[in-house]
Each structure stands twice: as C-alpha cells, then as structure tokens.
Amino acid sequence: MDPGFWDYWYFHIPDYALAALIHLMLARAVLGIVLPAAWDSAVWRAFLRMTDPVVAAVGAVTPRSVPTLLIVVFAVAWLVAARAGFLVAMSALDWVPGTASAA
Amino acid sequence: MDRDLAIFLLIGICLVNGIFSPFVFVIWAFAPAWYPDLLPFSPDLAFYLATLASAMLTLMLSGVAAALFERITGRTETDETSVWVWFAAAAVLSLPALEGLAGIA
Numbered sequence: 018m019d020p021g022f023w024d025y026w027y028f029h030i031p032d033y034a035l036a037a038l039i040h041l042m043l044a045r046a047v048l049g050i051v052l053p054a055a056w057d058s059a060v061w062r063a064f065l066r067m068t069d070p071v072v073a074a075v076g077a078v079t080p081r082s083v084p085t086l087l088i089v090v091f092a093v094a095w096l097v098a099a100r101a102g103f104l105v106a107m108s109a110l111d112w113v114p115g116t117a118s119a120a
Numbered sequence: 121m122d123r124d125l126a127i128f129l130l131i132g133i134c135l136v137n138g139i140f141s142p143f144v145f146v147i148w149a150f151a152p153a154w155y156p157d158l159l160p161f162s163p164d165l166a167f168y169l170a171t172l173a174s175a176m177l178t179l180m181l182s183g184v185a186a187a188l189f190e191r192i193t194g195r196t197e198t199d200e201t202s203v204w205v206w207f208a209a210a211a212v213l214s215l216p217a218l219e220g221l222a223g224i225a
Contacts, residue, residue: 080186080206082198091183094176101153108153 025114028107035100039093041068046089071096126203130179133210138175140217147173182209 022029045068052061072085075092083091107113138144147154148170155166186198186206195202211218 077191078184078187079180080183080198080202081190081196082202083183091180094173094180097154098173098177101150104153105150 021114025112028112028114031103032100035096035103038071039096039100042071042089042093042096045072046086046093049086049089123200123203126200126207130182130203130207130210133207133214134175134178134182136221137178137210137214137217138171138173140221141174141178141214142216142220144170144174178210178213182206182213185209 041064045064048061048064068089071092072088075095076083076085076088079088079091104113144167148167151161151166151170154173155161155169159165183206186202186209189195189205190198190202198206
C-alpha cells in the first residue's frame with residue numbers, strides 16, 4: 018500500500034467508499050437491465066442486499082412513480098455529485114494529496 | 121391539463137435548464153472532479169456532459185420537492201398534482217436560465 022495513503026486517510030477513505038458505491042450502483046443498473054427480473058441466485062440476492070440501502074435512501078427523495086431502475090440511475094448521479102463535491106471541498110481546504118503546501 | 125402534459129413540460133424545462141443554465145459553466149469548470157477516467161478528455165465532450173449533468177440535476181433536485189409533497193400529503197402514487205409540484209420546483213431552479221433567455225429574446 019502507498020505509504021502516503023494514511024497521511025491523507027481522511028481524503029482517501031471517503032473517496033474510495035464513494036467510488037465503490039458508484040461502481041456497485043452502476044453494476045446494479047446494468048445487471049438490472051440484462052438479468053431476468055425473477056432470477057433466483059444467492060450472489061444476486063446478496064448484491065441486491067448490499068445496494069438496497071442506497072436505493073432506499075434515494076427512493077425516499079424521489080417521487081413514487083419513478084421506476085426502480087431509474088432510481089438506481091439517480092443514485093449513481095447523486096453519488097457522482099457527492100464525490101465531486103467532496104473533492105472540491107477537500108481541494109479548497111488544501112487536504113488533497115499532491116496539492117497541500119509543504120509544512 | 122393532464123399528467124402527461126405536465127411530464128412533457130417537466131422534461132422540457134429540465135432540458136432548457138441543461139442547455140441555458142449559467143451553472144453549466146460551473147460544472148464544466150469542475151470537470152476534473154467528475155469526468156470519467158474511462159473517456160479521453162475533450163473540452164467539447166466535457167461541456168456536453170456538463171449540460172447533461174445540469175439537466176439531470178434539475179430533474180433530481182426538483183424531484184425532492186415532489187417527493188416531500190407526496191410524503192407530507194400521504195400520497196401513495198405520483199398523481200397530476202405531484203407532477204405539477206415537480207414542474208414548479210424545476211421552474212424555480214430554471215429561473216436563471218429563463219432570465220438569460222428572456223434577455224436574449
């Protein structure tokens with residue numbers, strides 16, 4: 018692991034967590050289109066359980082008529098916006114690796 | 121007035137805001153924060169994606185108002201009134217773009 022990772026853990030950990038969530042939701046969106054709706058698989062059910070909290074959170078601020086697949090797309094957009102906002106905020110505070118001035 | 125007309129106007133105003141909103145330039149300026157690494161960087165493509173992002177953000181942010189309206193009033197589905205609330209919120213978000221358009225016209 019990069020020795021500088023823990024120097025900026027407050028940046029890297031949220032950034033990686035958001036990136037992981039974005040990719041999980043993208044995968045759910047694509048698989049939700051490709052896979053049959055009634056597909057019975059332990060892996061698919063586990064994957065849905067991992068991503069259902071994000072879908073529920075976005076669903077709470079989305080009108081009820083919006084289908085689940087579109088809620089997943091909205092979730093990706095919300096997470097990308099959150100990650101971009103996080104990066105901008107950390108850059109403004111000079112807490113991004115490679116941009117911080119020397120002590 | 122019916123629900124389909126309201127949805128058509130909602131999508132339309134989100135697209136107008138995506139194209140004419142001054143916020144598009146802010147999104148474009150912060151492209152390094154959101155531009156996908158999968159795509160080769162091009163300022164033109166970044167601007168196009170910024171307009172798409174602005175339209176999508178308008179739809180999503182105005183949807184929050186409609187969602188809150190539905191939860192407060194106990195609605196179990198999105199009826200015509202809810203879609204008009206969604207449109208009204210999108211119109212408020214689109215005011216800077218509409219003011220700019222009025223200045224041009």
